[in-house]
Amino acid sequence: MKVIIVGGGLSGICLAHQFEKSNISFRIIDEGINHSSKVAAGMINPMTFRRMIKTWKGDDLIPTLLEFYPEIEEKIQNRFFFSRELRRAYNSQHERDLWMKRLEDEEYKNYINPPEKSENTPTHLNAPFGNGFIDTPGYVDAKRFMKHNHDYFIENGALEYSKFDFDALDHEAKTYKNKAYTHLIFCEGYRGEDNPYFGYLPFKNAKGETLTIKSEVFKKDEILNKKCFVLPTEDNDFKLGATYAWNTKDPSPTEEGKQELLENYKLLSTAEFEIIDHEAGIRPAVADRRPLIGEHPTKKGLYIFNGLGAKGYMIAPHFAIEFVDFLKGEATIDKEADIQRFYKKHFKYKKS
Numbered sequence: 001m002k003v004i005i006v007g008g009g010l011s012g013i014c015l016a017h018q019f020e021k022s023n024i025s026f027r028i029i030d031e032g033i034n035h036s037s038k039v040a041a042g043m044i045n046p047m048t049f050r051r052m053i054k055t056w057k058g059d060d061l062i063p064t065l066l067e068f069y070p071e072i073e074e075k076i077q078n079r080f081f082f083s084r085e086l087r088r089a090y091n092s093q094h095e096r097d098l099w100m101k102r103l104e105d106e107e108y109k110n111y112i113n114p115p116e117k118s119e120n121t122p123t124h125l126n127a128p129f130g131n132g133f134i135d136t137p138g139y140v141d142a143k144r145f146m147k148h149n150h151d152y153f154i155e156n157g158a159l160e161y162s163k164f165d166f167d168a169l170d171h172e173a174k175t176y177k178n179k180a181y182t183h184l185i186f187c188e189g190y191r192g193e194d195n196p197y198f199g200y201l202p203f204k205n206a207k208g209e210t211l212t213i214k215s216e217v218f219k220k221d222e223i224l225n226k227k228c229f230v231l232p233t234e235d236n237d238f239k240l241g242a243t244y245a246w247n248t249k250d251p252s253p254t255e256e257g258k259q260e261l262l263e264n265y266k267l268l269s270t271a272e273f274e275i276i277d278h279e280a281g282i283r284p285a286v287a288d289r290r291p292l293i294g295e296h297p298t299k300k301g302l303y304i305f306n307g308l309g310a311k312g313y314m315i316a317p318h319f320a321i322e323f324v325d326f327l328k329g330e331a332t333i334d335k336e337a338d339i340q341r342f343y344k345k346h347f348k349y350k351k352s
């Protein structure tokens with residue numbers, strides 16, 4: 001196998017490590033501008049608080065990432081994966097009732113803890129309905145993840161910074177710039193919607209904005225969550241995030257986004273802080289909220305690994321392993337993530 005990975009964000013990096021582990025030859029082409037993996041908070045949150053249910057496949061994804069990220073840290077001799085606690089301030093009495101219900105449910109025993117006593121609740125926290133901890137592995141420091149992994153692959157000669165030139169691709173001959181490949185995998189994040197081969201897929205990208213803030217009030221080991229989150233980073237500051245906005249391709253921060261974050265923050269805490277940075281990115285999200293993974297139905301040798309959405313750092317390890325095993329002929333792609341689910345709508349093609 002001779003693989004080209006287009007895109008060196010979280011998706012491309014996770015695949016590259018899996019190829020390396022399997023002794024498969026690969027190179028990564030990245031434009032050098034990243035608008036999601038680098039900006040992300042990198043939180044691993046096993047719960048969807050809105051309905052107080054487990055996130056999709058969390059029970060499988062978490063054990064995998066708990067091995068995957070430390071293995072990479074060991075290989076590249078740099079750290080980016082850190083433990084944190086996650087404190088949720090309940091939004092309403094209804095949410096507290098749901099929490100109490102889950103507490104008695106065996107299915108949730110790995111995640112939900114009894115509500116905190118009021119004397120253990122920070123005084124700045126707006127928690128009239130109480131609060132409690134979710135067990136989480138913590139977070140991936142996105143900037144460190146991107147920097148250390150890019151340094152590693154550049155040093156190994158596996159990563160080049162350039163924009164993929166579609167005119168230099170001959171997918172029938174399976175060559176790019178006249179060099180042969182066997183598998184070409186597009187990991188372009190939100191830009192996947194402009195891909196001439198895969199742009200037909202139902203991307204529903206979601207812009208997100210965050211503030212980097214400084215404060216002496218928040219604890220350094222716990223993430224606060226209610227309507228927004230405050231995440232302590234390894235740089236001794238905090239990330240306040242994140243917004244959601246659809247139907248935009250502009251990845252720059254906006255005053256509107258900042259004001260939304262400040263409004264949401266009022267519901268979480270009364271603690272004062274200083275803003276030191278404001279960033280934005282675009283999550284590669286999909287209409288049915290599932291990844292976009294698989295081979296082009298008619299252009300053999302062209303693949304996509306995309307659509308990781310708002311929880312990419314949780315999802316990527318499991319699906320990178322599964323996808324590389326699939327390419328080796330040792331696994332199938334999860335039906336919910338496989339782009340075959342859209343073949344019927346767009347191609348006269350028989351499902352295999």
Ligand SMILES: Cc1cc2nc3c(=O)[nH]c(=O)nc-3n(C[C@H](O)[C@H](O)[C@H](O)COP(=O)(O)OP(=O)(O)OC[C@H]3O[C@@H](n4cnc5c(N)ncnc54)[C@H](O)[C@@H]3O)c2cc1C
Nearest residue numbers: 007009010011031037040042043164189208281311312313
């Ligand atoms: C504000 C915000 C907060 C987030 N918080 C979390 C969180 O707490 N937890 C979590 O798990 N996830 C979070 N996410 C989601 C997470 O960031 C994404 O799921 C993930 O980073 C997507 O990675 P990707 O590699 O698919 O895409 P990207 O990171 O967008 O990477 C795509 C790469 O492809 C390159 N590229 C694109 N087109 C070309 C081309 N033609 N030629 C060459 N290179 C190209 C780009 O330069 C880029 O580096 C957040 C996202 C945002 C924006």
